[in-house]
């Protein structure tokens with residue numbers, strides 16, 4: 001990921017918000033370098049965990065925030081999407097979720113939908129060419 005390629009977008013469904021906020025706290029230095037955009041509720045939880053992190057919030061996901069971040073991806077303002085999704089709960093705004101993920105695919109930006117993948121991206125961005133999957137058993 002180029003350092004000038006835009007901000008990192010953080011989005012999490014309710015059941016995953018504390019996990020994403022903890023991830024953000026672990027990777028605060030990286031996030032500070034790039035800048036962070038988040039959907040409203042995710043952003044407020046991330047701010048609690050990382051008070052020093054400058055987080056720009058858009059609307060809440062179900063109220064159009066996912067679409068706003070999708071538009072920012074289209075405008076090349078987002079370098080990567082970290083979206084901790086809840087795969088066990090039906091979402092009233094499922095179409096928005098799909099549209100957001102679709103924009104990440106269409107515009108070919110790094111996109112992590114769970115912690116394991118986000119950790120790998122963070123390690124890659126930190127310049128650690130560590131590809132070993134910790135905890136993976138053969």
Ligand SMILES: O=C(CO)COP(=O)(O)O
Nearest residue numbers: 039040041042060061062
């Ligand atoms: O619903 C979301 C993503 O689909 C996230 O939105 P909030 O961060 O506002 O809860």
